[in-house]
Amino acid sequence: MLKPCACEPFAPTHAEIEELALLVLGPDMQAAHTYMQRVKRRGLSLHVLFTELLEPAARHLGRMWDEDRCDFLDVTLGVARLQELLAVFNDTHSIPAMGDMRRVVTLTAPGEQHRFGLAVVEKFMRAAGWHVRSEAGASLETVIKAVHAEWFAVAGISLSCDSRLDVIEDTIKAIRQHSCNPSITIMVGGAAFKDAPHHAKTVGADGAADSAATAVLLAQKLLDQSLTRRAYSVA
Incomplete structure (x- = not known):
């Protein structure tokens, strides 16, 4: 009889990384929060979310700037929003000061x-x-x-x-x-x-x-x- 295997959660794909990058550049930040919640429900740890999604999304924004696909204000706003998402999911955003x-x-x-x-x-x-x-x-x-x-x-x-x-x-x-x-x-x-x-x-x-x-x-x-x-x- 085959024993059920505990499979690792699926890591974010390249398309999902690009999607998050575009969401933090957009006008609806709540959409980015909802997106992160959906990805997190796969069972990914915060460490994996950082290394496999947030950090690559920031890197993608940097490449968009290098390739003149967005200006400096856009990419810095997007990175700042990724930073806020990280603080929210680390539950430090509500700490005073x-x-x-x-x-x-x-x-x-x-x-x-x-x-x-x-x-x-x-x-x-x-x-x-x-x-x-x-x-x-x-x-x-x-x-x-x-x-x-x-x-x-x-x-x-x-x-x-x-x-x-x-x-x-x-x-x-x-x-x-x-x-x-x-x-x-x-x-x-x-x-x-x-x-x-x-x-x-x-x-x-x-x-x-x-x-x-x-x-x-x-x-x-x-x-x-x-x-x-x-x-x-x-x-």
Whole structure:
């Protein structure tokens, strides 16, 4: 007699990813909420919803911008709405002062010369409602003073060359050690991580973003996780 198998829920298809991207560009945000509810009812975890639907949808919006199929205002609005969907389904959207907690410090690794990509990330973050303090090109001592004096939920670090991973690892350790927010989370990006996201774990970061659009969602995900951990520790 054949035993019934527990099949994995179907992951979102490419067509469904594109459909969500178009919904968050449209005038009816409730349609996007309803769509997410329908997909979630398949039994997908929030992690899968993030990695297989929300993040790819943000990446698709970024490609639409690159291909001049939508303008900067459209794509940043769409990414901001994806961020809100993530907060809703992580159940952090109703936390008082959520907007005030969206604070990120961005920096380049010491000695890093490539800053254009980080500048684009900063524009996307601001458009999505984040308070951004840019320390691009600043010394590690300056960054340490900044995170010690001011509360940030997330630090975002850009690196273009994977031969300097040891430098960014030391930077991350220093930020965690001196931050006035003991729960600060770290995301990394840049060419060093684009095709090798596993390097994020190597350097001690909490995650890697491969584009400006996905950086917004990753920052929200890290903030949500931090808030969830805090809630459990207080309970």
